[in-house]
Amino acid sequence: MRRVCLTLPTHRECAATIAAVSEEAAYGAREFGVEVHLLVLDSSPAPVLAAHRAAVAALPPAPGVTVHHLDEDGQRGFLREAIGRSAAADPDRLLELLLPARVSYGACTDRAFLIAQALGCTSVHRRDSDSRYQSFEGRPVFPLHQELTFLGRPADEVKGRATRHRVAPGTGDRPVAVVGGSFVGEMSVDIAEIHDRDPDVYRELVGLSIPDDCPAIWRGHLVEESFRGAGDTAFDGDRTTLAPVSPTRVDMCNVALDHEVYSRVPLPPATDTIGTDYFLLGLAHDARLPGVQHNRHIVNFHTAERRTDAGFLAYQLRFARFLLAKTYLNAVHARTTAAGDTLLDGENRLRPSAVAEFVRESLARDPEENAHRLGTIERAYRRLGGRYAEVADALAARRDTLPAEVRGGMADFAFLLDHWQALTRACADTGLSVTR
Template sequence: MRRVCLTLPTHRACPATIAAVGGEAAYAAREFGVEVALLVLDSSPAPVLAGHREALAALPPAPGVSVHHFDEDRQRAFLREVTGRSGAAEADRLLELMLPSRVSYGACTNRAFLVAEALGCTSVHRRDSDSSFQSFGGEPVFPVHQELAFLGRRAEDVRASATRSRIAPGTGDRPVALAGGSFVGEMSVDIAEIRRRDADIYRELVGLSIPDDCPEIWRGHLVEESFRGAGDAAFDGDRTTLAPVSPTRVDMCNIALDHEVYRRVPLPPATDTIGSDYFLLHLVHDARLPGLQHNRHIVNFHTEERRTDSGFLAYQLRFAKFLLAKPYLNAVHTRTAAAGDTLLDDRGHLRAPAVAEFVRDSLARAPEENADRFATIERAYRRLGDRYTEVADALADRRASLLAEVRDDMADFALLMEHWEALTRASAEAGLAVSR
């Protein structure tokens, strides 16, 4: 029987989200006849962990659903076994990259990929702790419905089931590698206040996320659309598009990937860097692998922690680091876009060595080449005033370390990629018991 992994990585209290995702797991098993491994990867402090255990224990028993709650101790033990089995000479360094002490959006998803391999799953379906589901006709709108209907199936076989199809000529034999939707509600990146305060500064900062060679005629539109998701479009019936999916049209809180993708290439393990977990979305698109874009958008919201002084500062620094990382990431995306079909081997699988080469080549950019970009970001925050001045001060204090970190993050990504297929094989060999 087909087994899939529905995962919720978290480091904060989210019992309501756990209950909602538990409902989605039960729906998937009931409606599609699959086994669902509900995986909560939990980096929360002890009192929150206890609350999550209670929330998971309170889920109604559901045939076909197994529940897996991994705190950091359990995650670390699993990863130690996997790195040991892989035979990697740098096992301790790899463990640090997969379970860093700081927030890493890519690393938490990489851990889900490895656990999913150990559980024998054919896909990973990711949700986030700061999100919920829309309702329609009194029922929750679960993205897993479209994910399971299309993911892993030959594109030509499901073409008629989609509302629209724009798969490229000659790619109909390829399986659907990705299924995703976007979000409604608050912006995915918490910068709406900057937009309200000063539209020019907002455009200046968000513009740094757009590739430098983007034609000016498109730049304004891309800035306006960035991080906005589907706006306030309420679900009113299914609409799907079968095509290579643009990373700007889906969100990582609402994504599913086939195992043939994530068992070959990981996500960047960069710490304190928003957006670093979108790498595979770019790669799947550039390789012209079929994807499914749907409109079962998730509701995004910002937690109260984000409103505290410490939470605000931490998040804004993660956004700034993302803007500093973009030249490196964009250099890789340019290469993968040009490579196109050659990113795939003769079996239609991603060629990890080719991608690793592009990542290593991006390291030719010296940290100081980002100096002007850093100065632009610091000045923008200082011009915003009030508590944004504290962000500017923190950036100034960490200038040299941040410039070095974004380059080092790419070097770490290349290292992890070189060992990744050995790690996924070791995970599958290690295995994990599946029980309620």
């Protein structure tokens, strides 16, 4: 029986989301006859963790669904055993990258990939704690429906099920590697207030995320489109496009990846940096792996924690680090775009060695480039005034260290790439027995 992993990483209260995602798991098992492993990776503080344990314990049993709720101690124990089996040269560094003390959007998903390997799953389907499902005709709109319909099957085999398709010649035998939708509701990145306060500063900051060689005719359009998802588009019936999926068209709260992608290449484990978890989406697109974009968009919302002074500052600093990381990520993307089909081996699988080479090449960039970029970001925040000036002060205090930290995050990614396949093989041998 096909086995899949529906995962919800969290570090904040989301009992309602746990219940909703469990309904999606039951739907997948019931409608598609698959075995669904619902994996809640919980890094929440103790009181919230206790509430989540109660929420998981209260979930009604569903045929074909197994629930795994792992706190950080449980995750750490699993990782230690798997890393030990992998015979990594520096196990402590590997463990720190995969389970860092600080927030890492890439590392939490990497842990889901590894545990899915241990569970024998053929795919990972990711949701987020700050989102919920749309409804249509009185029923929740579950993205899992499209994910299970298309993922892992050769493009030529499923193109008749898609509303439209663009399967390039010579790629029809490649399996669908990515299935994703976007979101409606609040922006995925909490910068709407910046746009309202000063549209010019907004364009300057968001523009830093776009490659420098992007034609001017496209730049303004991309700035306006970034982080907005599907806007306020309500679901009114299924529409799907079979083609390599652009990472700008889907959201990580609403995406599924085939194991042939994540078992070979991980996500960057950078800490306190938004956006790095989209790396595999861009890589699959550049390699011309088929994907499916659907319109079962998830509803995004911002939690109350982001509105606190501490939450606001932390999130804006994560956004700033993302803008610095894009110096390296855009350089890698330029190489993967040029590489195209050569990113794949003779069996249409990603070549990790090629990706690692491009990541290491990006590290040769002049450090002054990011020092200058940090100055631009700092000045932009200072022009916004108010509490944004506090962000500028925090960036100024880190002026001598932040660019090196961001570069170090990419060096860590290269290290993880070198060890990833041995680690995923070790996870398959390790297995996982913890449930509920």
